[in-house]
Amino acid sequence: MxxxxxxxxxxxxxxxxxxxxxxxxxxxxxxxxxxxxxxxxxxxxxxxxxxxxxxxxxxxxxxxxxxxxxxVGFMVTNIDDKGFIRFQTVGGWWPQVMLAQRVTIVTSKGDVTGIIGSKPPHILPADVRKKSVEIKDMFIDAGASSREEATEFGVRPGDQVVPYFEFSVMKNEKMLLAxxxxxxxxxxxxxxxxxxxxxxxxxxxxxxxxxxxxxxxxxxxxxxxxxxxxxxxxxxxxxxxxxxxxxxxxxxxxxxxxxxxxxxxxxxxxxxxxxxxxxxxxxxxxxxxxxxxxxxxxxxxxxxxxxxxxxxxxxxxxxxxxxxxxxxxxxxxxxxxxxxxxxxxxxxxxxxxxxxxxxxx
The missing domain is CATH 3.40.630.10 (Zn peptidases)
Known part of the structure; x- marks a missing residue:
């Protein structure tokens, strides 16, 4: 390192x-x-x-x-009854770079880890699989089994959601990734x-x-x-x-x-x-x-x-x-x-x- x-x-x-x-x-x-x-x-x-x-x-x-x-990041707008989190983008996002990415939900009880998800491609019709998933069809999965459990984690509408990434100096040490x-x-x-x-x-x-x-x-x-x-x-x-x-x-x-x-x-x-x-x-x-x-x-x-x-x-x-x-x-x-x-x-x-x-x- x-x-x-x-x-x-x-x-x-x-x-x-x-x-x-x-x-x-x-x-x-x-x-x-x-x-x-x-x-x-x-x-x-x-x-x-x-x-x-x-x-x-x-x-x-x-x-x-x-x-x-x-x-740029996201904001929690709603939690459904199964505990999945709906969100609003804050700043400009390209849908192609969002799916399966780890995020941090910043709550009053501390940080909560989540991942951005959508319907898996395996169950989609072939013509739909060729298209980019729209942001409105994405959600954040924080591992909660219900709205009540997500709320117990501290997640509330209005909470900020931030991309997760560790600052890295690359092999060419002039190149910095963050x-x-x-x-x-x-x-x-x-x-x-x-x-x-x-x-x-x-x-x-x-x-x-x-x-x-x-x-x-x-x-x-x-x-x-x-x-x-x-x-x-x-x-x-x-x-x-x-x-x-x-x-x-x-x-x-x-x-x-x-x-x-x-x-x-x-x-x-x-x-x-x-x-x-x-x-x-x-x-x-x-x-x-x-x-x-x-x-x-x-x-x-x-x-x-x-x-x-x-x-x-x-x-x-x-x-x-x-x-x-x-x-x-x-x-x-x-x-x-x-x-x-x-x-x-x-x-x-x-x-x-x-x-x-x-x-x-």
Whole structure:
């Protein structure tokens, strides 16, 4: 087994934490533990987003770095008389990746293990077997024999259900496999950027934010940005890795290990050209690798932040990640570390004059 260094221990704690949209307390506490030593003040807004403030120049511009705390998962909606649990998806799920997967039901009496099930294919007509099982026909089996027994376990409607997976460093130790990279890696980047700024005279006020409820509509990004009123914002999230079999460059450009992705366009926003150019110029200056991507669908917290107040120059910087919105995803440690380095170098240069030039040029 690989010995975990301090960074890997943090990443393990962040990804192991259970927290679907609206249930972000556990990952928020982990983020708070790691970001507090590098912040002057840490608060939580009314929706549950964590906001860590680090002041360089109190009269400088406000720079927001947002990763979201929540992960995709499920919510218990009903228990039938035989003890089987019906559920609602929370965030986007593809039915093909759900069946026979282990889940954790988080109850007031403790965690309960379950597995997602459906009718077995052996009893289905041949034409039905060829089709994907619809989510509405799935259930969670927690080993209860009745509604009463499931209730005795502590299971109640409204309980969160989280994918189960153990954080793993792969044989190639740059490759990291875990649940909830979407988007605990963004939270880790926010933590490490503030850490990188320890002892530096950055000409601004930096806010490292773990937003709530991104997966159901970028909600915490909206409330936290209204509280902060940033002058510049970065959303840090996972992106699509297009380096697995069958994907063409027309479909996805991202490759693991080639650096953080600079998002040109997605369904939630057109990235701010001045900020984008400033970031890539900084990367070129410091020899930090990066890659571009554009997505017809999907979006990040930038989509909500850039519409705050009079408008905020914003950019999404993402980590090429395989198998997102499933039980386990894979990313490359170098991309994460280069994203931290790039954002920290950018922040060191964002004084009032530079932000004004980016905003109004």
């Amino acid at each position: 690989t010995q975990l260094d301090d960074t890997l221990k943090m990443l393990k704690e962040l990804t192991d934490a259970k927290g679907i949209s609206g249930n972000e307390r556990e990952p928020r506490e982990v983020m708070k533990k790691y970001i507090s030593p590098h912040a002057d003040e840490v608060i939580t807004d009314g929706l549950g987003s964590l906001i860590a403030k680090k002041t360089g120049d109190a009269n400088g511009p406000k720079i927001m770095i947002a990763g979201h705390l929540d992960e 649940k909830a990279w979407d988007n605990r890696i963004g939270c880790a980047i926010a933590i490490d950027v503030l850490k990188q700024l320890d002892g530096t005279n950055h000409p601004n006020i930096v806010y490292g934010v773990g937003t709530a409820q991104e997966e159901v509509g970028l909600r915490g990004a909206r409330t936290s940005a209204q509280l902060i009123k940033p002058d510049i914002a970065f959303a840090v999230d996972v992106g699509v890795a297009g380096d697995t079999p069958g994907i063409t460059e027309r479909e996805a450009l991202g490759k693991m290990g080639d650096g953080p992705q600079i998002i040109l366009y997605d369904a939630s926003m057109v990235s701010h050209k001045g900020l984008r150019d400033f970031v890539t110029d900084t990367a070129d200056e410091h020899g930090i690798p990066y890659q571009f991507d554009a997505l017809a669908g999907g979006g990040t917290d930038s989509g909500a932040i850039h519409l705050t107040a009079n408008g905020v120059p914003a950019l999404s910087i993402t980590i090429a990640t395989r198998y997102i919105h499933s039980h386990a995803a894979m990313l490359h440690r170098d991309d994460y570390e280069n994203a931290v380095k790039l954002i920290a170098e950018v922040i060191k240069k964002l004084d009032r004059e530079t932000v004004s030039k980016i905003t109004f040029d």
